[in-house]
Amino acid sequence: MKRLLAAGSLAGLAAGAASALFAATAGRGPIRDAIALEDSLSHATSGAHHEDLFTRGTQEIGGAVGLIVFGLALGVIFAVVLGAVGPRLAAPTPLAASVRLGCVGFVAVVVVPFLKYPANPPAVGDPSTVNERTMLYFAVLALSILLAWAVWRFHRTARLAPAAQTWATAALYAAGLVVIFLALPASPDTVEAPADLVWRFRLASLGALAVAWAVMALATGTLLSRAPARDSSDAQSAV
Amino acid sequence: MLVLAPGVCDTASMETHALPAPAAPAFEEIDVPVWAWALVAVAALVSYFVMLENGTVLAGAAETLHEFFHDGRHFVGVPCH
Numbered sequence: 001m002k003r004l005l006a007a008g009s010l011a012g013l014a015a016g017a018a019s020a021l022f023a024a025t026a027g028r029g030p031i032r033d034a035i036a037l038e039d040s041l042s043h044a045t046s047g048a049h050h051e052d053l054f055t056r057g058t059q060e061i062g063g064a065v066g067l068i069v070f071g072l073a074l075g076v077i078f079a080v081v082l083g084a085v086g087p088r089l090a091a092p093t094p095l096a097a098s099v100r101l102g103c104v105g106f107v108a109v110v111v112v113p114f115l116k117y118p119a120n121p122p123a124v125g126d127p128s129t130v131n132e133r134t135m136l137y138f139a140v141l142a143l144s145i146l147l148a149w150a151v152w153r154f155h156r157t158a159r160l161a162p163a164a165q166t167w168a169t170a171a172l173y174a175a176g177l178v179v180i181f182l183a184l185p186a187s188p189d190t191v192e193a194p195a196d197l198v199w200r201f202r203l204a205s206l207g208a209l210a211v212a213w214a215v216m217a218l219a220t221g222t223l224l225s226r227a228p229a230r231d232s233s234d235a236q237s238a239v
Numbered sequence: 240m241l242v243l244a245p246g247v248c249d250t251a252s253m254e255t256h257a258l259p260a261p262a263a264p265a266f267e268e269i270d271v272p273v274w275a276w277a278l279v280a281v282a283a284l285v286s287y288f289v290m291l292e293n294g295t296v297l298a299g300a301a302e303t304l305h306e307f308f309h310d311g312r313h314f315v316g317v318p319c320h
Contacts, residue, residue, distance in 0.1 A: 001275055023314045031310060053306040063310025066289050070315060073282035073289075080275045086266040097266040110316075119316030122309070126320075133318035134291060201313070208314045 004079045004224065011219035012075015016068035019212035023067060024060065027204035030121055032056075033197055038123035067208070075216055078105065082220065088156065095221030102217020108148035109141065110209045112177065114202075116140045117187050121201035129188045140184055147176040290317045 035056070054062065082101050091097035117137055125133070155169040191198055289308050305312070312319050 001269060001272060004269070005275070005278070019314070020311075023310070027310075027314055031313065053303065054309075059306065059309050062307035063312075063314065066308035066311025067314060069289050070286055070311065073286045076282040077279050080271060080279045083269055083275065084271045087268045089266065092265055094266050114316060117316075117318070119313065120319070121313060122319070125318060130318055130320050137291075137318050205314045205316050209316065 001083060004083045005076065007220050007223035008075040008079020008082070008216075009072060010075070011216045011223060012072040012078065013068060014071075014219050015075060015212040015216035016071020018215045019071060019208040020064035020067040022211045023204065023208045024064060026207055027201065028060070030197060030201035030204055034121035034123040034193065034201060037193060037197070041123065067212070071212055071216070074212070075220070078102075078216055079220060081105075093221075094224035095218075098217050098221030098224065102213055102220075104148055104152075105217075106210065106213040108144045110206070110213065112144040112180070113137060113140045114206060116181060116184060118202050119205035120189075120191070121193065121198060124189065124191050124193050124198060126189045132188055136184060136187070140180065143180045143184075147173065147180065151176065290315050 078101070082098060085101065086094070086097045089097045089100050091100055117133070117140060151169055151173045154172055155165065158165055158168065160168060288304060290312050309319070
């Protein structure tokens with residue numbers, strides 16, 4: 001377990017750093033443009049410039065620190081979940097198990113919430129709805145993870161012919177997604193920023209998260225695939 | 240060993256064709272101790288403070304945290320003002 005956690009933490013830090021690098025290059029432009037737009041809008045409405053708590057440079061560093069801390073936390077969670085489900089992933093190697101869990105996790109934790117409530121650059125969110133939007137985001141995240149888990153359970157326990165089982169699993173997942181997408185309300189905010197700017201940012205955000213998950217899953221699996229070091233406190237398990 | 244699940248990311252079945260004898264052993268069964276799950280809770284809490292705190296839990300320091308990590312929050316895609 002300790003070896004697994006060490007691998008996950010290291011992989012998470014690397015994933016956070018890689019996504020911060022991606023965000024700093026691909027995401028810097030859209031964020032700057034969005035903040036410029038936000039400033040011009042607030043000038044037009046209130047006439048006064050609100051005092052910023054941090055300078056842009058500090059926020060860019062804070063954003064990178066945030067992504068690295070987030071990567072570390074994600075790496076730890078990923079490692080523990082991998083330890084719990086890894087043996088049941090029907091994967092021939094630890095690397096394959098890690099990549100499988102990474103793929104499922106990326107779809108369940110990132111892609112499905114993104115499709116329902118896509119990321120937005122600064123200047124888009126309405127401050128008065130932030131709590132409602134946070135609740136909705138939590139709801140779609142929780143339902144998406146629950147659905148992935150339930151469908152995986154179904155696939156493992158259902159006793160159907162192999163082809164039927166595959167189709168039934170896929171159909172169940174698709175049906176679950178439809179229910180989630182219909183049951184949750186649309187985002188309460190109207191997006192007034194230019195679609196081009198919004199989508200440049202959304203793609204940068206999705207890219208940063210894809211980089212993070214890919215690095216995390218590959219690095220965790222690779223670290224686990226190396227010859228196990230003798231760990232006296234972890235005698236009965238090599239992983 | 241279970242039946243290979245043909246899924247979105249079926250790397251495992253591809254690798255079984257590519258590598259007749261896997262170099263590394265399959266994922267071993269390990270006990271996940273309670274403290275590991277406690278660590279997961281801590282990690283989730285850290286993510287919450289970094290990414291989602293809008294003032295619900297921390298009243299005063301929230302804005303400082305929020306503004307410092309602001310760019311990161313937007314990239315992770317969590318709701319923001």
